[in-house]
Amino acid sequence: MEEVGETARLINYLHETKKKKPIEAEQNLPTELTDMMFAIICLANVHNIDLQTTFEDMMAKYNQRDGDRFFPNS
Template sequence: MGDVINLSEQKTIQQLQNEVDAYIGQFKEGYFSPLAMVARLTEEMGELAREINHHYGEKPKKSSETDKSIEEELGDVLFVMICFANSLGIDLQTAHDHVMEKFNSRDKDRWTKKGEGE
């Protein structure tokens, strides 16, 4: 059997990817296809948008709607994103590092930094 997972410890992105992979790996079906993953990600983003709209927008919840938290919906988005990356063999830390390099070089002067122009 697999290792016991401590759900309260700090985890690296690689640990998150490994944890999701171990979970999905126990099922014969494995990961969904890339197209199905995009559909699931879109679905989860819609649920997140709905929660944001309920909390910060003009659309209050109906009394019949269950109360889900923004945290829970972000967790669902993260899980599907990790599944998607894993299914395509993408290391999310490497993907993150590429994006941060882009923001730190191409976009370094795009916005006013705190302390400038005050």
């Protein structure tokens, strides 16, 4: 799961909370996020997890809990 660490470092660099070391290779966020998605899909497959159903269940939970959270009160 080194992809998570790589993405975290890149986000730190992008938000300037940490400085990049001169020896570190250039990275971009879309590629790092896609690497993480691939790793998650592989891990789910190994453990026979249905990501589609799990994602839909998670989104239903967040929609119910946070459905109006980001809208101003009328």
